[in-house]
Amino acid sequence: MARIAVIGAGMGAMAAAARLAVAGHRVTVYERSGTYGGSLGRHAAEGFTFDTGPGLLPLPAVYRDLFVKTGKEPLERCVTLAQVDPASRHVFADGTAVSLPNASRAGTVAALDAALGGGAGAKWGAFLDRAGDAWDRSRRPLLEEPLRPDRQVLARDPYPAEERRRLLRPARRAGTVAEIGAWELADARLAALLDGYALGYGLDPLRAPASAALLPYMEETFGSWYVVGGMRELARAVYERCLARKVEFVLGAEVARVVEKDGRAAGVELADGTVAEAAHVVLGARPRPDLVPGQELWGEGGVTVRPGGSGSGRFVVLLALRGARPAGTVHRTVVHPADGAAEREAVFGGRTAAHPTVTVLRPDDPSTRPDEAHEAVTLTATVAPHGPVDWTDESLRARYADTLIDAADAAVPGLRERVLHSWVRTPAETAADTGAEGGAVPPPALAGAGGGFLHAANRTRLPGLLLAGGWSHPGGGLAHAGMSGALVAGTVVEGDGFRGSR
Structure with missing residues (x-):
């Protein structure tokens, strides 16, 4: 079988590598850093351990499928998954709070009605019904199939927004996340709840299409899961599955360019000048023009697709606390600010938000702390990327950490x-x-x-070069990265006849 070079050891890249190795290919992964896992990092100090990337796993079926297809040991034999219940607690600016159960539509509706009143649960339930319709319409082309060259099926928004009648004006339907909150949910707290889902994925609610309703739908339908020992354990398990399938890893090896020969990808050249030949190259990192100079590669069918929005990053505060984690503590709490519009304008305008939405993670996991007299807590906010904001400024870092701690006091x-x-x-x-x-x-x-929030197709214009991971179809997030790995492997193994996973 063929020799395949994989650039990067993130989750999408490793998912592709394991599947390709099982298909009989000789796979080598080249990773610029000294470890695997991409965004699934870990910080350990003073007896405490923290995840530095995603803290919860949505749609674990994606990784269950990976482990079923690549070996005899299922995912649950390699890591311990714990369903988080309640899935989340939300604290709003007016002081109200609500805990939402894991994967229970009826429980969520009842909890919102009890906490917020005014038929809030019914409004949210009706919204999730419409989101479910959008899921049924778009799931396969958006998540389970290669990106089609014409993309027309994904250019239209699948969310069946309610018609909003206006006096002496044409009726309108919500076209963005923010409009769903204002027109369909009609409660500032429910709107903040929906905005929080979009922000958590780095999306601007004012610009993100109404189809972003799929994000809360997926979480509230399929649940949220914690990997005992931290999410880094999932990366370890996938890495070890790759090793078991004879995938070779070369760490500390930065790829300078993709080697092109006779009009197709023919290997990679490392920064030290070493050239490794390959029949296929899988790029598991953000596409950049210098990898194949002089060519525009990142779209199919004459259309170039870029991720929507200007991008955002994460500001994370890792806290080692005195005192035990109280019994009954909720794993995840989201603290919502009073002025969500000001936060959005700051984050997506390249500034720091005075009052950000803060997610507080408090895992009930002895491996995260030195003993039961201490607790490990992680605070996270979506922020502007480095560049518009100088995140190397120590005084700014300290001030903004204080901002998150002040906000998190509502949860702790x-x-x-x-x-x-x-x-x-x-x-x-x-x-x-x-x-x-x-x-x-x-x-x-x-x-x-119009397709403005799609990512580059897994197949590029250069034959033999494919894209995996969060910067390619179907985009970012742990589950989405795993799906991209399956799409890339299917494309290599089945060729032009591949139509998606089953």
């Missing part, structure tokens, strides 16, 4: 007094670790908006 009363140690990670660290420009985090692909 007396938080500041409990802090024993703290560490800060910004888009500047993300850029250094992953090579992503500005430390930007790729959003998931979305249908609608």
Whole structure:
């Protein structure tokens, strides 16, 4: 079988590598850093351990399928998955709070009605019904099939927005996340809840198409899961599955360019000048023009597709706390600000938000802390990337960490007094670790908006060069990255006849 070179050891790239190796190919992964896992990093200090990337796993079926297709041991034998219940607690600016159960539509509706009143649960339930229709319409072409050259099926928004009648004006339908919140949910707290899902994926609610309704639908339908020991354990399990399938890893090896011969990809050249020949090259990092100079590669069928929006990053505060984690503590709490519009304008305008949406993670996992008299807590906010904001400025980093801690006090009363140690990670660290420009985090692909929120197709204009991971179809997020790996492997193994996973 063929020799295949994979650039990068992120989750999408490793998912592709494992599947290709099982198909009989000889696969070598070249990773610029000294480790695997991409955004699934880990910070360990003073007896505490933290995830530095995603803290929860949506759609675990994607990785269950990977493990079924690549070996005898299922995912649950390689990692321990724990369903997070409640899935999340939300604290709103007016002081109201609600805990939403994991994967229970009826439970969510009841919880919202009890906490917010005014038929809030019914409004949210009706919204999820419409989101479910959008899921049924777009799931296969958006997530399970290679990106079609014409893309017309994904240019139209699949979300069946309600018609909004206006006096002496034509009726309108919500076309963005923000409009769904204002016109269909009609409750500032429900609107903040929906905005929070978009922001969490790095999307601007004012611009993201209504089809972003799929994001809360997927979480509330399929649930949220925690990998015991931290999400880094999932990266370890996929890495070890690759090794078991004889995938070779070359760490600390930066690829300078893709070698082209006779009009197709023929291998990679490393920064030290070493050339490794290959019949196929899989790029598991953000596409950049200098990899194949002089060619525009990142679209099929004469159409170039770029991720929508200017990009955003993550500001993370890792807190080692004195005192035990109280019994009954919710794993994930989201603290919503009073002025979501101001936050959006700041983040997507290249500034820092005075009052950001803050996600607080408090895992009930003994491996994250030195003993039961301490607790490990992670605070995260979506922020502008490095560049528009200088995230290497130590005074700014300290001030913004204080901003997140102040906001998180609504979720962890007396938080500041409990802090024993703290560490800060910004888009500047993300850029250094992953090579992503500005430390930007790729959003998931979305249908609608004329295709403006799609990503580059997995197949490029250069035969033999394919794209995997969050910067390619179907976009960012752990589940989406795993899907991209399956699409790339299917394309290589089945060729032009491949029509998607089954």
